[in-house]
Amino acid sequence: xxxIQAILILLCLGGGIFASVIFKSRLGYRLLILxxxxxxxxxxxxxxxxxxxxxxxxxxxxxxLLLYLMxxxxxxxFFLLYLRSRKLERKTTEVxxxxxxxxxxxxQSTN
Amino acid sequence: xxxxxxxxxxxxxNERNVLGTTVAELAPFGYSIVVVDDGSPNxxxxxxxxxxxxxxxxxxxxxxxxxxxxxxxxxxxxxSKGAKVIVHFDADGQHIPELIEKxxxxxxxxxxxxxxGSRFIESSDRALIPAGKRILLxxxxxxxxxxxxxxxxxxxxxxxxxxxxAAQQIxxxxxxxxxxxxxxxxxxxxxxxxxxxxTTVRYTTYSLAKGQSxxxxxxxxxxxxxxxxxx
Numbered sequence: 077x078x079x080i081q082a083i084l085i086l087l088c089l090g091g092g093i094f095a096s097v098i099f100k101s102r103l104g105y106r107l108l109i110l111x112x113x114x115x116x117x118x119x120x121x122x123x124x125x126x127x128x129x130x131x132x133x134x135x136x137x138x139x140x141l142l143l144y145l146m147x148x149x150x151x152x153x154f155f156l157l158y159l160r161s162r163k164l165e166r167k168t169t170e171v172x173x174x175x176x177x178x179x180x181x182x183x184q185s186t187n
Numbered sequence: 188x189x190x191x192x193x194x195x196x197x198x199x200x201n202e203r204n205v206l207g208t209t210v211a212e213l214a215p216f217g218y219s220i221v222v223v224d225d226g227s228p229n230x231x232x233x234x235x236x237x238x239x240x241x242x243x244x245x246x247x248x249x250x251x252x253x254x255x256x257x258x259x260x261x262x263x264x265x266x267s268k269g270a271k272v273i274v275h276f277d278a279d280g281q282h283i284p285e286l287i288e289k290x291x292x293x294x295x296x297x298x299x300x301x302x303x304g305s306r307f308i309e310s311s312d313r314a315l316i317p318a319g320k321r322i323l324l325x326x327x328x329x330x331x332x333x334x335x336x337x338x339x340x341x342x343x344x345x346x347x348x349x350x351x352x353a354a355q356q357i358x359x360x361x362x363x364x365x366x367x368x369x370x371x372x373x374x375x376x377x378x379x380x381x382x383x384x385x386t387t388v389r390y391t392t393y394s395l396a397k398g399q400s401x402x403x404x405x406x407x408x409x410x411x412x413x414x415x416x417x418x
Contacts, residue, residue, distance in 0.1 A: 158413070169252055169362060173260045176223065176246040180264060183235060183243040 077121075084120045088113050190217040191242050193291055194270035196261030198254050199278035200225040203234050205393060206278050211238040213284045219270065220244065222278075223261040226251035244268075254345075255366025259359040266354055274348045279394045282346045283387060290348040290384050300353035300379040303339065304346035304386030312387045317395065323404060327367075334411050335371040339383055343367045346386055353379040364403070365410035 092113035099105040119126050119142070126138025135141045195218045199206050206222070213220055219242040224231040226248040235245060246264060248257065258275055265273045272291050276282050282304075290302045306312045306324070316324065324343055331342040345367070349357065356377040361369040374381050 165362070166360065168250075169256050172226075172248050172250055172252060173256070173263065176248050176260050177264050177267065179247070181232065181245045183239055183245055184241070 081120050085117055088116045088120065188271050188295060191219050192269070192271040193274060193287070194219045194221055194261075194265035194268065194272070195274045195276045195287065196221045196223065196258060196265060197276050197278045198223050198225055198257030198261060199227065199231055200251060200254070200257070201227050202278040203227070203229065203231060205280045206231055207234040207237045209276075209278055209280050210235055210243065212280075213276075214238050214240040214243075216284055216287065218242070218274070218287065219265070219268065221246065221261045221265055223257040223264075224248065225253065225257040253362035253366075254364055255359050255369070256362040258345075258366060262349070262354055262357075262359075266351065270354075271351050272348055273351070273354050275345055277345045277394075280391060281388050281394045283389060286346070286386050287348070290346065290386065293382055293384065294348055294350050298380070299382045300350040301374055301381040302348045302384050303341070303381065304344045304388075305339070305341035305383040306344060306386060306388050307340035308383060308385040309387075312385060315388065315390060317390065320395075326404070330408060330411065331368045331371055334368050334415065335375055337371045337375055339371070341383065342371060344386065344388070346388075350379075353377065361410065361414060363410055364407045365414065368407075368411055369414070 092109060095109045096106050099109065119138075123138070126141055128138075130136065130138045130141040133141065135144070195213055197206075197209065197220065199222055202209075210220060210222065217240060220240070221244045222231070222235065224245065224247040230247060232245050232247070235243070244264065246260060248260065262273050262275075272294055274287055274290065276287070286304070290304060293299050293302050306316055313321075324341060327343040328339060328341065332338045343364070347370075353374075356379065357370060357373045359366045359369055359373070
């Protein structure tokens with residue numbers, strides 16, 4: 077095993093642990109993360125495997141295949157973050173609205 | 188229906204120069220007034236010390252959420268106070284208090300449940316709209332048609348009256364200006380009867396400066412697309 081492989085495997089393990097902590101209550105995501113990180117480690121250990129899969133899928137190089145997959149993953153990540161922030165915004169709005177209604181001030185007439 | 192059963196909801200953000208005058212102009216009509224301060228850096232309560240009537244309420248968002256959120260807060264509050272008709276009214280002095288009666292009248296008579304002000308029905312009202320704004324508003328009409336299937340003459344006019352029954356069915360979730368299109372979508376889905384009522388808008392240097400820019404319109408468009416994709 078080369079030094080870069082060791083570093084990449086450590087990064088994958090760290091990333092996997094971090095991601096599984098974030099999604100602690102979602103088994104589906106945890107299994108998906110497990111699959112991604114096992115695959116990532118396999119590709120680090122056997123880089124030529126990406127070329128074989130790429131050729132089967134009609135992509136010339138394994139590096140290109142990984143790049144495409146990464147683009148998909150990033151877009152998916154953005155969508156997930158957007159949905160989460162939208163959900164959070166709605167919850168914040170509800171709280172702020174409830175406070176405004178609770179603390180409504182009846183102004184006295186100055187006529 | 189008494190005028191105090193009509194709740195005028197005024198969303199306001201940084202309108203200190205005109206808010207007091209807008210509220211004072213409404214005071215003699217005896218409507219219930221709900222000012223929703225949408226988290227202005229300087230609380231706008233201080234500008235409401237002038238002439239107000241006995242049915243004026245001040246609500247404040249602790250943080251700025253957007254015009255749509257403020258309208259929804261005011262509407263919800265008005266419903267909780269027993270409002271029979273809710274009127275959405277701009278804080279910047281563009282809307283004319285005398286025209287509220289004209290807007291509410293079809294609801295009183297049972298002709299419709301939502302009456303929306305339009306600057307494009309009467310040629311005299313249309314003539315008052317600056318040329319650039321007219322184009323922008325017509326683009327808004329087209330975009331709203333694409334997103335809601337409703338072809339109206341003026342979709343981004345914040346002056347509208349909603350009956351209690353309709354308001355109970357329409358709940359805005361768009362915090363920003365995209366609420367103007369969202370409300371049309373909700374009206375169509377709820378199946379309430381609606382109509383457009385001719386209205387005059389007063390354009391002042393102040394209100395024109397505060398109005399929607401082309402860039403912000405593009406932003407609203409993005410909000411609408413995202414709303415369609417991710418509800």
